[in-house]
Amino acid sequence: xxxxxxxxxIATKGRGIYNISSQIENWIxxxxxxxxxxxxxxxHTSASLLIQENADPDVLKDLNSFFNRLIPDGDPLYDHQAExxxxxxxxxxxxxxxTQISIPVEENKMVLGIWQGIYLFEHRTSPHKRNxxxxxxxx
Numbered sequence: 628x629x630x631x632x633x634x635x636x637i638a639t640k641g642r643g644i645y646n647i648s649s650q651i652e653n654w655i656x657x658x659x660x661x662x663x664x665x666x667x668x669x670x671h672t673s674a675s676l677l678i679q680e681n682a683d684p685d686v687l688k689d690l691n692s693f694f695n696r697l698i699p700d701g702d703p704l705y706d707h708q709a710e711x712x713x714x715x716x717x718x719x720x721x722x723x724x725x726t727q728i729s730i731p732v733e734e735n736k737m738v739l740g741i742w743q744g745i746y747l748f749e750h751r752t753s754p755h756k757r758n759x760x761x762x763x764x765x766x
């Protein structure tokens with residue numbers, strides 16, 4: 628059994644859903660581990676990871692719209708306002724989604740459904756540099 632780790636960064640343009648599937652697939656393909664499990668982790672409290680449809684962009688648009696309605700910026704009920712009106716909503720969004728995902732790997736590829744991709748979900752309105760850590764375990 629072998630294991631390898633890697634970290635890469637994504638520069639976001641602000642709130643939105645960013646496809647990171649190709650960066651992960653390219654890294655897995657460059658490794659000698661052909662079968663195993665990859666774990667992705669995002670060490671941020673205002674961004675998260677998603678497995679979501681990669682065929683119809685309206686799905687991602689609708690997800691953003693849903694979260695905007697569910698968790699509006701600047702709600703006066705939030706005590707935490709020090710980092711701007713989008714910060715506490717970003718923490719709530721992150722707590723409702725995932726910061727870690729594990730996916731099987733077979734033949735140097737993630738085992739995803741035909742319409743699935745891996746996304747970074749940026750919850751802040753301003754641009755950020757986000758790190759994603761990868762840990763591949765297998766043979």
